Amino acid sequence: xxxxxxxxxxxxxxxxxxVLGTRNVLPLPLGSFLSVQxxxxxxxxxxxxxxxxxxxxxxxxxxxxxxxxxxxxxHVFAEVENDAYFVQGYLHAKFRLWQMEFQTHxxxxxxxxxxxxxxxxxxxxxxRMGMVFAAENALASMQKDAQTISALDAYxxxxxxYISTLNASDLPIExxxxxxxxxxxxxxxxxxxxxxxxxxxxxxxxxxxxTNALKLLGEENFHILYPSLPDSLYPVIANGTVYxxxxxxxxxxxxxxxxxxxxxxxxxxVEDYKPNPANGSNSWAVSxxxxxxxxxxxxxxxxxxxxxxxIWYEIQIKTPAFNSYGVSFxxxxxxxxxxNDSIAFGFTNAGRDVKDYYEVQFRNADKAEYWFDxxxxxxxxxxxxxxxxxxxxxxxxxxxxxFGPVVYDKSFKTELSDExxxxxxxxxxxxxxxxxxxxxxxRANNYNDFHEAIGHFNVPGQNMIFSSKAGDIALWQQGTFPxxxxxxxxxxxxxxxxxxxxxGYIPNEENPHSVNPVQGFVSSANQRAADSTxxxxxxxxxxxxxxxxINRMLASMNNITALDMQLLQNNNYNVFAEDARPIxxxxxxxxxxxxxxxxxxxxxxxxxxxxxxGETGPTCFTAWWDSLHATVFNDELLMGKSxxxxxxxxxxxxxxxxxxxxxxxxxxxxPEQENIYQQVTIxxxxxxxxxVQLEKENKLQWAKYxxxxxxxxxxxxxxxxxxxxxxxxxxxGIINASQHDHGPSWRMVVEMTTPTNAYGVYPGGQSGNPGxxxxxxxxxxxTKGMYYKLWFMESAATDGKKCKWKMSFASK
Amino acid sequence: MKFIVSSIITAALAFAFGLFLPWWSIxxxxxxxxxxxxxxxxxxxxxxxxxxxLFWGIMSFFMSYSNDHILAKRISMLVIKRNxxxxxxxxxxxxxxxxxxxxxxxxxxxxVLVKK
Numbered sequence: 001x002x003x004x005x006x007x008x009x010x011x012x013x014x015x016x017x018x019v020l021g022t023r024n025v026l027p028l029p030l031g032s033f034l035s036v037q038x039x040x041x042x043x044x045x046x047x048x049x050x051x052x053x054x055x056x057x058x059x060x061x062x063x064x065x066x067x068x069x070x071x072x073x074x075h076v077f078a079e080v081e082n083d084a085y086f087v088q089g090y091l092h093a094k095f096r097l098w099q100m101e102f103q104t105h106x107x108x109x110x111x112x113x114x115x116x117x118x119x120x121x122x123x124x125x126x127x128r129m130g131m132v133f134a135a136e137n138a139l140a141s142m143q144k145d146a147q148t149i150s151a152l153d154a155y156x157x158x159x160x161x162y163i164s165t166l167n168a169s170d171l172p173i174e175x176x177x178x179x180x181x182x183x184x185x186x187x188x189x190x191x192x193x194x195x196x197x198x199x200x201x202x203x204x205x206x207x208x209x210x211t212n213a214l215k216l217l218g219e220e221n222f223h224i225l226y227p228s229l230p231d232s233l234y235p236v237i238a239n240g241t242v243y244x245x246x247x248x249x250x251x252x253x254x255x256x257x258x259x260x261x262x263x264x265x266x267x268x269x270v271e272d273y274k275p276n277p278a279n280g281s282n283s284w285a286v287s288x289x290x291x292x293x294x295x296x297x298x299x300x301x302x303x304x305x306x307x308x309x310x311i312w313y314e315i316q317i318k319t320p321a322f323n324s325y326g327v328s329f330x331x332x333x334x335x336x337x338x339x340n341d342s343i344a345f346g347f348t349n350a351g352r353d354v355k356d357y358y359e360v361q362f363r364n365a366d367k368a369e370y371w372f373d374x375x376x377x378x379x380x381x382x383x384x385x386x387x388x389x390x391x392x393x394x395x396x397x398x399x400x401x402x403f404g405p406v407v408y409d410k411s412f413k414t415e416l417s418d419e420x421x422x423x424x425x426x427x428x429x430x431x432x433x434x435x436x437x438x439x440x441x442x443r444a445n446n447y448n449d450f451h452e453a454i455g456h457f458n459v460p461g462q463n464m465i466f467s468s469k470a471g472d473i474a475l476w477q478q479g480t481f482p483x484x485x486x487x488x489x490x491x492x493x494x495x496x497x498x499x500x501x502x503x504g505y506i507p508n509e510e511n512p513h514s515v516n517p518v519q520g521f522v523s524s525a526n527q528r529a530a531d532s533t534x535x536x537x538x539x540x541x542x543x544x545x546x547x548x549x550i551n552r553m554l555a556s557m558n559n560i561t562a563l564d565m566q567l568l569q570n571n572n573y574n575v576f577a578e579d580a581r582p583i584x585x586x587x588x589x590x591x592x593x594x595x596x597x598x599x600x601x602x603x604x605x606x607x608x609x610x611x612x613x614g615e616t617g618p619t620c621f622t623a624w625w626d627s628l629h630a631t632v633f634n635d636e637l638l639m640g641k642s643x644x645x646x647x648x649x650x651x652x653x654x655x656x657x658x659x660x661x662x663x664x665x666x667x668x669x670x671p672e673q674e675n676i677y678q679q680v681t682i683x684x685x686x687x688x689x690x691x692v693q694l695e696k697e698n699k700l701q702w703a704k705y706x707x708x709x710x711x712x713x714x715x716x717x718x719x720x721x722x723x724x725x726x727x728x729x730x731x732x733g734i735i736n737a738s739q740h741d742h743g744p745s746w747r748m749v750v751e752m753t754t755p756t757n758a759y760g761v762y763p764g765g766q767s768g769n770p771g772x773x774x775x776x777x778x779x780x781x782x783t784k785g786m787y788y789k790l791w792f793m794e795s796a797a798t799d800g801k802k803c804k805w806k807m808s809f810a811s812k
Numbered sequence: 813m814k815f816i817v818s819s820i821i822t823a824a825l826a827f828a829f830g831l832f833l834p835w836w837s838i839x840x841x842x843x844x845x846x847x848x849x850x851x852x853x854x855x856x857x858x859x860x861x862x863x864x865x866l867f868w869g870i871m872s873f874f875m876s877y878s879n880d881h882i883l884a885k886r887i888s889m890l891v892i893k894r895n896x897x898x899x900x901x902x903x904x905x906x907x908x909x910x911x912x913x914x915x916x917x918x919x920x921x922x923x924v925l926v927k928k
Contacts, residue, residue, distance in 0.1 A: 005853065006921035013918040016911055017836055028891065031911060034904040035835035036871040037827075040887055041904070044879035168834075177890075720889035771883030 023179060033176055040176055042169040043771040051805035059157045060086060060811040065796055067803035071788060072766035072774045073314045075803065077796040081319040082154035085333040087809055089158025092313060093185070096330035096768040097163065098172040099309045101182055102713055104189040104331060107196035108132050109386065114178050116389040124396050125273050127384040128412060130405040130429050131199065135191040137431040142191065148435050152187050155333040159185035173770055174714070180389075193331035194435070198428045200304065202460035202479075203275045204541050205355045208422075209645035211491040212266045216640040219261060224655070225633075225647040225664070226490075228539055229532055231654045232579075234547045236463055236477060236524040237512040239531045246535040247507060252485040253499035260493060260500070266642040267492065269413035277541050278742050279304055281348035282569065282735060283465045284523035284550060285473040287516065288752075291560045295752040296467035299565045300337055300346025301744040303737045306710040308721060308776060310764025312336075312746050316793060322443040325792045327746050327762065334438040337748060339758060339792075342445045343468045344750040348524045350461035350477050352540040354427035356488075356502075358403045358495030365418040367399040367409065371496045377402070403495060404429050423495055425502065427480050432458040447472045447515070454478045455508055463524035469752045475522035476513040477529045481506045484537045506536055521554045523547065525735075544650040545733035549575040553735075562757055565749040570736045570785035572611045572729040577621055580653050581609070584624060587660070587680035597688045600624070611736075612729045613703035620700075622731075623690050628652070628683035635668045649733075703727040709741050710763050710779065712770075721770045726763075726783045736785070747787065755794070759787035815859045818849045822863030822912060838864050838908055839915035846916030847923045856920040861913030869905030876901060 020031030033039045051068050062079030064087045069075065074091050078084035092100060105111055109126030111119035126132075142148045163182055175181065206226075214222045233239075253260075283300040291297055304311055312327035317335060326338015337346050363369040369376040379399035386394040399406040401423040409421035433456060440453035450466045454476055457464075461479020466472070482489070482502040493500045512529040514522050525546040529538065552575075553568055585605060593601065600620045607617020629652055637644045655662040660676045667674050691700065699705045708728050712721035730736030730743065737743050744763075751757035763782040767774035781788065793799040800806065822845045829837030842860035851859065876884040876897055884897030892899060 002921065002925055006918070006925055009914065009918040009921050013839070013914045016914055017839055020907060020911060021836060030891070030903075030907055032835040034868075034872075034891075034900075034907060035830070035838075036868050036875065036904065036908070037830035038835050040883065041872045041875045044875045044883040046878040047880050047882070048878070718890070720886045770886050771879060773880065773882055775882075 064809040066807040068805040075316040085154040086158035089155040092330040093162035098174040107192040139191040141431040141433040280526035285467040298344040298467040304745040309768030360495035623687040627687040758790040818859035819863035823867040842912035842915035843919035846919030860916030861909040864912035865909030868908030
């Protein structure tokens with residue numbers, strides 16, 4: 001009996017400890033996870049936590065005092081500039097370590113190490129895109145510049161100084177959740193972070209889908225559905241600007257008609273993990289002539305995926321060389337968007353296509369040679385080793401060509417043959433030191449300094465906006481942009497012939513720009529940079545409607561205040577609907593509509609054209625227009641059963657404005673000829689089915705339909721750490737670009753008065769710890785379109801006392 | 813009396829071990845008191861259970877309380893899919909208690925075996 005009792009008890013005991021200690025039975029090892037001394041309770045940060053501290057580290061040359069204000073924004077005062085980067089690294093790690101490592105693991109294709117085999121495909125995609133190759137090239141450039149590398153070394157040392165203080169119980173929650181440990185930070189990780197941003201902002205392309213569209217629709221129809229110049233284009237640089245002839249002209253190869261524009265086949269595989277084409281931004285600067293204070297005001301709101309922890313970390317850095325304030329990227333030294341004593345700077349994405357695919361012919365399945373300029377040329381091969389959590393090591397061989405890495409071959413896309421493959425030419429792979437730009441921007445005093453700084457930036461191409469206390473405003477589209485012959489790079493190019501390669505880059509000085517224009521403002525919102533007179537072919541993924549809304553408002557405004565600019569950033573007026581609604585209302589046939597359909601029609605008719613949170617009009621309008629878009633285009637897009645991409649919404653609108661008998665209106669799958677009246681009405685009927693359902697779920701109101709959500713970086717795996725159902729307005733194509741999980745990731749308004757009058761807010765909080773009151777503390781204000789006054793401290797001696805906490809750093 | 817002392821010792825050992833050992837050291841604490849303090853099996857279980865139940869329960873409660881239950885709300889959503897800080901604290905206490913209690917029982921049963 002005693003033996004039985006002992007055995008049963010022992011068995012129960014072992015099972016219990018096993019079950020509570022492993023991830024193989026329950027999703028979480030609840031024993032260690034809930035342990036009060038080791039688990040998540042240790043991350044429950046007391047709401048009145050005292051952040052005061054005094055620390056000594058090797059590697060610091062002088063003293064650094066960090067004043068933390070009541071929003072947990074650090075104001076870093078360093079006696080030696082590089083010490084400031086050390087402390088910035090320390091603070092980034094202290095408040096955002098998990099995110100920094102996770103994002104750079106993602107860039108490097110190392111997520112399988114953390115989450116297991118479900119991420120192998122993602123990791124292979126990253127490796128094959130050449131992300132690590134790109135980061136290595138970037139780091140090599142950074143190492144050639146003493147200023148950059150010493151700053152980066154200090155930053156990395158600061159991150160590692162924090163990591164070395166950690167024990168198991170101090171680890172951020174996500175490490176406990178996923179069961180792994182942080183590793184040492186490296187300069188390469190910072191370089192990887194820049195490539196992650198590059199992928200986000202200059203990684204979108206439609207080469208394969210366009211190639212299929214060209215083959216299936218023909219050249220004329222292709223250009224109708226995917227035009228490069230919208231009728232309603234309001235370019236970054238005002239229409240009518242006179243451009244010089246290009247310094248170098250590039251011509252299409254003689255074989256282009258047969259080899260490039262007339263392909264024999266379509267491409268059947270689907271590209272995964274495309275970045276969101278809505279990644280973009282608004283920015284504008286108004287001159288003193290248009291403001292109440294007589295000083296310029298600069299505004300910027302970058303639109304990115306909304307995440308917790310936020311992509312941004314607010315900081316002020318004062319060194320003997322400069323005093324700058326703004327948001328930084330956890331992972332990089334310096335202020336990325338912000339201002340200093342003399343100037344302010346911001347960015348929007350250029351959206352230019354700097355990513356082309358070339359179809360290469362391997363000699364055989366070895367991928368050792370490919371056909372190039374009438375000979376078999378050797379590839380170099382990079383073996384990517386992907387370590388899978390609790391599992392095997394996956395080796396992936398990536399062949400490198402003169403263009404770059406072969407992303408798609410049979411080993412990755414089984415639709416392909418042994419020989420046919422696609423190599424990637426991407427500016428992201430070229431060596432460059434983009435950190436140098438921020439090193440110089442943080443200390444820039446005037447327009448010339450700004451101009452010199454941005455010349456160091458190659459990718460992701462940006463519209464760089466500037467204003468100064470001296471009264472200047474400026475905007476440059478800056479980046480390394482290939483010179484292209486017309487239509488080069490829209491489609492997959494032949495990889496067997498060097499004449500299809502890029503022949504050079506547009507000289508920086510020929511990039512579109514505007515300095516102190518007579519209209520009194522500069523603005524950009526991801527639209528095409530220049531009108532048709534710009535002498536280069538500049539394809540890309542461009543926004544049409546936000547810039548129209550912004551420019552119309554700025555042109556009409558005078559006596560502008562910082563508050564006016566805040567309100568403009570939160571403007572919900574729908575310029576697209578202003579033009580599109582009349583089309584719907586003109587062609588809908590009211591007779592024969594059901595009571596429900598009539599009701600939704602009325603809601604659209606009576607709508608005030610604002611995507612405000614409580615409106616039902618935008619929901620009904622959006623459903624109706626999307627339904628019309630699908631009704632008009634899906635028959636053509638689905639006919640080839642090959643991957644295709646939807647035409648942009650301006651295409652249908654402008655086509656119908658020009659001509660109601662637009663040829664794509666007809667449904668090619670029916671013998672009858674449908675007209676626009678029928679299609680608009682059918683679209684309403686289809687939309688009504690969806691709207692009835694939404695109404696049942698109480699989701700007809702725009703904010704409820706949109707359900708703005710700031711996801712945790714682990715997305716659906718950590719909804720408990722997300723903020724769902726934020727009741728705000730805005731949307732795609734609207735100045736307030738808040739979509740479901742995407743939108744203004746930082747809103748900033750800086751008035752160049754003395755003292756500087758600056759405001760900002762982002763949808764997150766300074767701490768990345770879901771157990772901190774600072775985790776999501778800015779979200780309420782952000783949702784309501786409100787701002788914090790940014791406290792630009794001049795001197796530690798006087799302002800420091802008003803801060804809540806102080807951290808002192810000194811050398812050992 | 814022995815019961816209460818046994819509980820207190822288990823909790824104290826669990827705390828001390830937890831300073832430098834992983835979470836399963838609460839089992840070690842239960843085993844030590846279970847082995848060295850002779851009680852009926854059921855009392856061995858209960859005293860160790862109670863010791864760590866209270867240790868983990870009280871400690872997690874105070875940590876959560878000073879945190880305004882910010883984290884507990886999120887963790888309860890994550891683990892038990894409902895917003896209840898108190899339930900997640902109770903679960904914490906229970907898991908600590910049961911681990912320690914069963915360990916004490918095993919050790920006591922073993923002690924009875926080897927004494928013969």
